[in-house]
Amino acid sequence: MRRLTCLLACVLATAAHGARYEAEGIASLGAGRSAARELALDDARRQIAVQQGGRYAGQSESASGVLAESSMLSAPPVQGTVRVVGEREADGLLYLRVVVDDEPASVAPAAVPAAAPASVAPACAGTALPEGRFLRRRALATFFPLDVPRDAAGLGEISTWLPAELARRLSMRDVASVEDGSRYTLFAGQTASPLAGRAAARGFAERSGAQFVLAGRIVDTAVVRQAPRFSLFGAPGTTAGAADYTGPFAGLVGGSLKVAPTARRFALDVWLYDGLTGALLMDERFEGEARGDVAPSSARAFTPWQLDNSDYGRMVSAVLDRAVGRVALNIGCLPFTARVARAEGGQVVVDAGAVDGLKAGDRLMVYRPQPASEVRDAAGRDIGMSEVLVGDLMLSQVQPRLAIGVMRGGAAQTGDLLRFPRR
Template sequence: MRLRQSVHAALVAALFLSAAVADPIIANGSAPMDAGLTAAREMAIQDALHQAALSQGAQVNSAQYMNSGVVSESSSLSAAPISGKVTVLQEHQADGLYQVQVQVEPDQPAARGRATGCSAPDSRALRRRVVAAYFYLDHPADASDLDALGVRLPHDLARRLGQLERQFAVRDAGNIGLLPNRYLMDPALAASAVRRLADSENAQFVVAGRVLSTAVTKRSPRLSLYGSTNSSQQGMYYNGPGSALFGPGVVYRSVAREFKLELWVYDGLTGSLLRTQQFATTASGYVEPRNMPVFGSDAFWETDYGGEVNDLMDAVTRDVAATLSCLPFTARVLRVDKGQIYVDAGGLSGLQVGDRMLVYRQRLANAVIDPASGQELGIPESLLGDVSLIQVQPNLSVAVAHGGKAPVQAGDLLRFIPKR
């Protein structure tokens, strides 16, 4: 039998929470026009949505910026974004600014927290590209019967994410570790390795983590016959007359075992650690068979221990899906030739002819560092303008630019603009 435990999957980062009220919210936003009309309109809408979120509660964040060797500190207000229907009520241009007024109708409480609750406003699902990397083991000896767990676990996670219809294109890189060595378990140290892996696998996001425990948590005495005296299990055995034939004894068998992991989700384009979350469960029954089936196999899921771990992996998959579906879809410029811009995403990602995308350029020389933890938070970007898609193939699109303050070049990032 299996004893089901609750999985600890509370969303602790404000990035993935929804607004606490369901009443419509009116907010105003503005943006400069220097990157073009389309970019200015989208940035003004984003500013209005930010103002709407701040009106529901805010927190103060500070960060240090390094620019040409000079460190400066900046403080800002942040708030959980509001998920729901957005309607542009008014919009106009004045004094070099694009100004909008929007109405936000927040999702009802029952609609929040869904794994697929953040699709584009036109109801299209854009397939995020994800790569799953190695999971480190805090206690390898406890997992000795789970052969190659650190490699097989991301393989299973990639399989589950790939089965979510048209949500993710997933690659398995379970043999690649992100940290400098297994003794440094701070996931924030992996920023440069994350960027390299995402670039080599053409992925927008990277998922990895570590297994905190696979330990047996309870043992119980069991009567044993026939060969008990030859057993290596801890217990009490009869060694008198007839023991060679019957071998009676009392042995201690594992009857409860936990599985606890820590999930790391990264933005592959910047190397930023987006979130960490722990998941844990405990199984009871026959949790440590003499010949444990291979992790991830059908035979493993049918065991008492594997069945409980299967439920936990389902919860991990839902959490990853909910996290990534709420983040902007991003592609990269492959090259620019005679005014045509070649993009590394196409119809299989959900893109269509006529889609508009904002163009960003990373300022790789400028690092953004959290003053408290020293964690690299990301790479600053400059908004250049926007493009529209004129041709879409399965894995490639061709776009043209619509003005802006700098020409588009290879390596620039493109973020999807939803139709509002």
């Protein structure tokens, strides 16, 4: 296989005086002249936007005589007056010649970029997108079983609200759109372990359309230190983890001394699976310990919305943030992948759309998995499968949850994969 990678940065500074830009937009007449005129005008505008100051990222790939390309454009709106100066038809296509007279622009003061926090993990090499663009990979967050349920007093239904909270925090980032799948478990009837969930992860991903599946287990929620604390004769809100003090002089204080938790741990394992192959992509443990207000209370529910109400909750929230950061980094370092939902009459429907970061004019490479050619490691575990390059797809329509495009090269089939390769 021969791979050619190109990154074109078309950054053309606009002069203080007016400038003239020209481009020829092209569109098919298959849907009628009015529709073709709008599409050709959009095509010309994209070309002029690049000339005025845009960034274009693309990659081409050749395999077995098939040449395919992927591309993505980020550019500001066209500045100036747009005029159509020429229009012609040829071979079922409409050609529009467009001219833009750029008005003088005021020079804005240069913005000083803010220094990145030292705690921010470096982005993986070669995955930068054009400015202003993002790609959300779809993921499914599943049930997190408890290793020691008896230690989880006062934490509510943590096995279900924890993955839901991970999904919410991950979805706030531009790299992922995560569905709450806390009602699903990868480990029905078996001990939770990273390798035990591979087959189930693959099945859930196929049914949900997810590119990744997130799972794990809650390893430790134990109290590690206790100390006597004063309580005003069993006042409301007494901590459930406290025990009455029965030592010397207990009768003189009316039972107001109780032994209560003062330090508690929290640890969870997080596993990230590839939805297509079930391969384990991440296996990391995140943990912390809180001191102070760590005891469960009958007057306070422990939920994601009330984590800031106690020392223990704030520590758990910080641990979740670290886990989300690592998962986002791992997901963001892998190519965005979508699937062909339907292919009919030369028109291809993709199961991703505007909310996932796609735009009209994007070009994606199309691959066909070869299930019969699964690759195994030395231990006999499936680690992937080979793919055949079919061609590339140009998106012409993008809706919130789907996109429609036209193939170039071979013919797409339902289930084929569409991908922006690593840049």
